[in-house]
Amino acid sequence: MTLTAQHRTTILEVAREARASKTSVSRYFSEERKRLSPDMQARIAAAACHLGYRPNQMARSLKGGHSGLIGMLVADIRNPFSVAVMHGVEQACREHGLSLMVCNTDNDPAQERERLALLATYRVEGLVINAAGSPDRELQAWVEEGIPLVLLDRELSDVDAEFVGLDNAQAIDLALDHLQAQGYGDLLYLSEPTDQASPRQVRLTCFLQGVAARGLDGEVHCQPLMEHDALQRAIGDFLARSGKRHRALLCANGNATLAAIRALQTLGARLGETGLMGIDELDWCKLITPGITTLAQPTEAIGRSAVACLMALLSDSTTTTLRRHAPELIVRGSTQCPAP
Template sequence: MDRSQLGWERSHDNGAIMPRPPHQRTTIIEVARQAGASKTSVSRYFSGERERLSPDLQGRVAEAARRLGYRPNRMASGLKGGRSRLIGMLVADIRNPFSVAVMHGVEQACRERGLSLMVCNTDNDPAQEREHLALLASYRVEGLVINAVGSPDRELQALVDQGTPLVLLERELGEVEAEVVGLDNARALDLALDHLQTRGYGELLYLSEPPEQASPRQARLMRFLQGIAARDLVGEVHCRPLGEREALHRAIGDFLAGPGTAPRALLCANGNATLAATRALQELGARLGETGLLGIDELDWCALVGPGITTLAQPTEAIGRAAVECLMRRREAGECTTPSRRVQFQASLISRGSTRR
């Protein structure tokens, strides 16, 4: 093995092999020399044009870069060629299990295309959202997946005008033309209501965070109200911040203690609501199944609590991958202002003991 592969280099003065300074980066010229290729070929490999090289040459460049520990300078490449190979992702709450699961699908799709993912968390703060959008624009991201919390129409329109394709994750915005990728909320709520009615539950309490902050919450709440009316079910709604534990416990306790003999069930709008409802039911001493519980979003712990919690699982991996596919299609077509369209996925019902009377 050439000692240059082990962090050594040859002196230009006397030909002696000297250790490479630990802070010195391997250059593209060294990779080309090691691979027996031209500098142009190596540059093409790392700039997203590797398909122009033969499979054998691609393999030699990859192996040389691995042996030498070469990492391309993405920022320098972006400034020189106008392509950063970066995809930006803006999430409303990085602690939300749905956001983490979709992010994994986005990252996997980016990696397969030789792209890097830059994630910014707004923590449900519109001011942070605007700051992060400015940051992502400064890094010249080649596309942006957005799980919006506010209404940054002006900032997003500026990105569109600069030629940056956008994809909205779940939450729609009023004025920006962009594709929206997410769950078919109407069919998901219909599936939940049909399941609960079939299992004999006649009175339902719908639990959600305030819907005015996010369009998926609005869509799910409206479909719940329409659905209980169409099915002749009795329904109540509690849409308050989930951190207000006393108010949540009081609402659930009053619902369970209310008049009437029809079996009762809780329908939770997302994973955070399901967790809050499960804690409240345990503290109130309610038995799952006798009191029904169904949550939108499948979480790892749902199969471990009591008889198991019935959920509607979202295909989060597919949603994340579809978002990147939409970005790439728009970027390759050079069209960032085409009319918006929706890419909707279906939920899958996972029936467990919490809806088995």
């Protein structure tokens, strides 16, 4: 049989080649393959390979009610955290025989609503979402339809769904304990605006409570990090202020750490003498002399936990999976406070 480049092999052609019925071929490419004899399976496999047949997964899902797709919505696909967690999600999906469909929203709530509607048309069997806005109503509708849903990193109080992410309270406690033990007593907390991002809100609240409980001095700078001049002035004023305590910057995420490094280099500050610590471990943190102390998020484990949570919901299982993950403290020279 000679096939043109435009021709798509049909299931009927495979059946003729394999000397089998169309029903048998359909069973071969479904969960009913075991109902066929070994000889029949071998003939169908050989025919499909010879003809270059690829089953239409979407058509099968419409007929059988299962798409084999897991949807994932990320607020910013350029964020290293999103990429790392996505890898864990994809690996876990593959191990369960599922495919991952990823949509990026660019931190735009309007795009988020559009992508949610798009994923619904593909009949995804579950959804992992790193919310950009507050799509509470849309997501609650998914929940009420019985579609498993896991909130990743950012919580939404009005959505009855599972949450998987970093234990932010533990992260701030670990950071403050380390800085205090290293001899830093005057701290400046740097963050992007906390609205619409629950992790930033939790980290800021825990920072304010933590410095008060430990008798530390704490200030906060929460502004868009692209406003470099404002950030540099805030850090410069913080370092120039009189006082006997050693000073350190605590950065709420990788973007804040990068912005702080640029400002400190412009100001001529020496790392260690001025402490610097960031939440999120990024590849370049160990390359900046003398190395930046970080709290690394277990991104692979977080991604896998999100899928484990979905699978438990899909199977109505009572199996528990870790929801809030502890960070790992990686100590480098940026928090080596000079001796008095």
